[in-house]
Amino acid sequence: MYLQITRPDITSAVNKLSQFSAAPRKAHHQALLKILHYIKGTVGQGLFYSASSDLQIRIYVDADYAGCRDTRKSTTGYCIFLGSSLITWKSKKQDVVSKSSAEAEYRSLSKATDELVWFTNFLKELQVPLSKPTQLYCDNMAAIHIARNPVFHERTKHIESDCQSVRERLVAGFFELNHIKSELQIADPFTKPLYPAQFRYLFGKMGLRNIYDPS
Numbered sequence: 186m187y188l189q190i191t192r193p194d195i196t197s198a199v200n201k202l203s204q205f206s207a208a209p210r211k212a213h214h215q216a217l218l219k220i221l222h223y224i225k226g227t228v229g230q231g232l233f234y235s236a237s238s239d240l241q242i243r244i245y246v247d248a249d250y251a252g253c254r255d256t257r258k259s260t261t262g263y264c265i266f267l268g269s270s271l272i273t274w275k276s277k278k279q280d281v282v283s284k285s286s287a288e289a290e291y292r293s294l295s296k297a298t299d300e301l302v303w304f305t306n307f308l309k310e311l312q313v314p315l316s317k318p319t320q321l322y323c324d325n326m327a328a329i330h331i332a333r334n335p336v337f338h339e340r341t342k343h344i345e346s347d348c349q350s351v352r353e354r355l356v357a358g359f360f361e362l363n364h365i366k367s368e369l370q371i372a373d374p375f376t377k378p379l380y381p382a383q384f385r386y387l388f389g390k391m392g393l394r395n396i397y398d399p400s
Contacts, residue, residue: 229397238268259289262375287327
């Protein structure tokens with residue numbers, strides 16, 4: 186599990202597998218061997234950081250919907266960049282069952298903005314000046330509409346506390362909320378499995394490189 190601290194490409198797989206650590210079965214052992222096989226084939230892979238980059242925070246937030254077959258809970262995924270450098274990321278099953286994809290996405294927004302507040306305050310403690318406003322990217326238009334709409338409806342009142350925390354930070358100018366196409370959502374690999382080409386493309390966007398790869 187400690188390896189995922191520097192290897193975001195195994196975070197989602199490790200997160201899912203760790204849910205069965207109390208009572209693993211043969212299928213989980215086989216899945217573990219696949220992860221180890223992948224790691225063995227990518228020993229030179231890691232995050233590379235640019236020496237020249239701006240000091241703007243960008244955060245990408247995503248969620249699957251009812252992805253867990255046993256509980257039908259969704260998975261939160263997000264990643265935070267400072268300039269072009271990936272700083273922190275998360276893949277975690279949500280605590281409660283969401284009734285819609287918008288609700289699952291909004292719960293992810295709430296968790297991600299909590300992390301964003303901590304990270305921003307941490308940079309202030311270090312006296313790191315941010316060059317531009319923080320940009321938050323979400324691919325769910327319904328969740329964006331909820332964040333921008335000050336009126337609570339019957340279908341959103343059960344996530345009112347999440348709505349309020351996200352909206353207050355948005356109104357206060359803590360971040361700017363933007364829509365992004367699903368195929369460009371960098372946080373996507375933290376919520377579900379992807380085809381190899383899309384997997385490599387998105388993690389390449391995160392700055393993941395292999396020192397033994399000639400390309």
